[in-house]
Amino acid sequence: MARILLVDDEPLVIQTLSDALTTKAHEVVTAANGVEGMAKFKIGEFDLVITDIIMPDKEGIEFIMELRRLSPSVKIIAISGGGRTGNVEFLKMATKLGAVAALKKPIRLAEFYSVLSRCLAGSPN
């Protein structure tokens, strides 16, 4: 069981991924954007942060960079709905910045669990 911060601006995505995570008995804290996510990250201990790349208040990339500064060891999975200019490149960039995995929406359940377990085990790939 892990404590996971889930950040996405789309409530249906939050709901879906929360359901998937709680099914596996993880503890999930959610945030609708980077600002809220940062605030929650600061007051809680998290094993993993799953964050969307494009969000209205704080872009995912910016959020990841800030997370890295605050906690060099926290594991991060970047997710993105793609689209918009160079979005997929941002996923790659997220990886370079320290996200252990980058997933494109829509994420299949099996793939999600697989990446999740590898991440939590310490070797995501």
Add this chain to the structure above:
Amino acid sequence: MPQNYDAPQPSERNDEALRRSEERFRRVVEASPSAMVMIGRRGIIQMVNAQTERVFGYSRSELLGKSVEILIPERFRREHPNLRGDYFDSPEPRPMGKGRIFYGRRKDGSEFPIEIGLNPVENDNEPMVLSAIVDVSDRQQANLQASYLAAIVASSGDAIIGKALDGTITSWNPAAQRLFGYSESFAIGQSISLLIPPDRSAEEDNILAILRRGDRLDHFETVRRRADGTDIDVSLTVSPIRDISGKIVGASKIVRDITELKYSADRLRRSEERFRSIFGAIAEGIFIADPNTGVFTEVNEPGARMYGYAVDEMIGLDIAAISSGDAPYDLASARAWIEKAAATGTPQTFDWYSKDKSGRLFWTEISIQIGIVSGGSVVIAIARDVTERRQLEAQLRQALKMEAIGTLAGGVAHELNNLLQPIIMMTELVMTSASIESKEFKQLEHVVDAGVKATEIVQRILDFGRAGEVSHGLIELNLVVGEAVSFIRTILPSTVALTVEIDKTPRFIRGDKTQITQILINLATNARDAMGDTIGRLLVSLSTNQDDLELVAPERRTLKRRQYALLAVEDSGAGMDCETAQRIFEPFFTTKEVGKGTGLGLSVTHGIVTGHGGIIQVDTQPGLGTRFSIFFPLEQSEDSTPGNITPMEEM
């Protein structure tokens, strides 16, 4: 000889001499060219001659014994007996009425002018009057003509000068006075050399020589000098004047001032020259055509060249001959444009699908207007070959469309992916608690499948939006194509035979490996769909496009002269008609059934190729398969080796 007239008879006493004298008198009277009438005091005609019969139209017997008044118009008859009485009171030879014109009356009632001379004679001791009557109609007519001619000469706008053969001026009309500035009284008697500039003095000798031969000099253009010393341009017409015997005694000279005419002609010539030089110098085609028939009457060199004709060949052709003929680029439309230009009086500019001598069709921009030449209207058309402009426009339109669609696609994809996330994963979550054998599980599986298919469509839209945004590294095309081919094998049914022709020469291009792979997969997918379930063949080939390769299609001319890698994908499928082939690169254009194609595959392909600085072409015919040729500019660096390949992932 007179035979039967009622002349006084000589008396028995008259001797032979008198008889002979009377006979002479009769003969003289009879032979006179004048009409002779003898009357007594009472006016009774005693004798007439043959000329009287001719002049008055009566026979002798109709006149003898009648009153002389029958030969006088009625309005003068009443007065005549008195005048006659007066004459008999003091008879002496004299002309009647002192030069006045009198009138005679013919038998038919017509009148004519006469002059009358009167002579008293005696006949048998009776006083008589012998009248000699001359018809002066001809003389009057001649006088009238002479005065007409004089009036014409006097009122002529041209100077009319008479001169003797020695060059002495003999007549000088008012126009001559106006033109040269010399008065008539001064000019007459002077030598014609008065009017000739010294450097032209020899001319007069030549003119005189022509005259002596009896020839005329017509519209001889030369220069003459005025009284004030200024020279004027004139046109001379000189005709010989002959006397009654036909001998040349002088010349009439008509002098017309053509200074103004020469100036206008000069201006016209200069204007014509200017027009010619402009007409020839303009790089655009200029055509002058008849507005009714559309036949060209003039064309400049660039205009003829544009259509593949020589200038001479083009004159006589009409608008239809150089139009594609496909509505609206036919004669009827051309007429409509001409009518519009004529009706509005303003130039009309429009694009026109033209046809050259060889039948090649190309786009032109035409500007027409109606001009007036020599009082008739003509169509003046300026034509410009806009093939290149049309291509650029098409490329720009395509680029703008791609950009707009790219932006739209990115936004839509993002939203859709966020919606597909719960659809797919929520379903999968439900499925984890359902029995795999259950009906519900199968149903939920369909939901997931649909979601995944939707994901694929969104991915294509995204790829489309991303076309051209990728940073290009150096890639070895043979390797990329080789890898892609192995992938293509997996999507082809067993009915399709795949042939791969790649020679060993390494080819380096700047590009994106994934995108090149995607191009091949897109083209192979289309080929597969075009072949359906039939036995087919798919050929993928990669070669180097040599410089001497003939670049036939207009698009290929935009390639710079360098080496290109030619990647070709050729199938034996259904092929396409011309209309379809023209639209295949348009976004969302698809011939596949609803749900089978997004209409984005080939526009993505086009975008990727263009993004690589390349060109994609399609050669196809219904039933004969389709061949896509893609030209990628080759990198020429000698030391390019696969080891130098820049990973495309680098940003």
